Amino acid sequence: SQQGEEDPQALSIQEGENATMNCSYKTSINNLQWYRQNSGRGLVHLILIRSNEREKHSGRLRVTLDTSKKSSSLLITASRAADTASYFCATPGGSNYKLTFGKGTLLTVNP
């Protein structure tokens, strides 16, 4: 079953604006990860946040995690056209602790 689900499915903004994507999941986790996929490419790991962390930063990325609400958000500040991509959240799920990916948010940053 789907563990992580991103929202919205698609987001279009202007360069320089901030982009916020959300992820909801169903079961308890020990970490949550965000990945980016440019068109025609493989997924690239962006950031991992552990269940005992509430917020984490990496460059222009800010990730929050609310385990009580089983949700996470990814904020990209001062967006650039090169940020145009699909963004996925992934959580360990099931008895084997393998990662399960959501369906992704397609972010388009218009120059």
Place this chain on the structure above:
Amino acid sequence: DAGVIQSPRHEVTEMGQEVTLRCKPISGHNSLFWYRQTMMRGLELLIYFNNNVPIDDSGMPEDRFSAKMPNASFSTLKIQPSEPRDSAVYFCASSYQAADTQYFGPGTRLTVL
């Protein structure tokens, strides 16, 4: 490190033919994953190996699909016989452990005519 290597990058074949996709994971990684991505179904986990052993193959669509990992540095995904609905991008990924960061290969774009 060269990252995860997949071959071929593109494959066009006719229905009924056998297709073999190849993957070389990052050295030292214990877990290997095969995914399929389509517009309709998104990213689907097909199978994952830990220490060369298949742990979960519940995502393999049917008996036409098989995967092997004969050693820590090589895995194959085989489709026999192939069908047009198998057309997709197939990704291989590896990680140090199953729930760790996964490193994806560039994918193989498969087209079955």
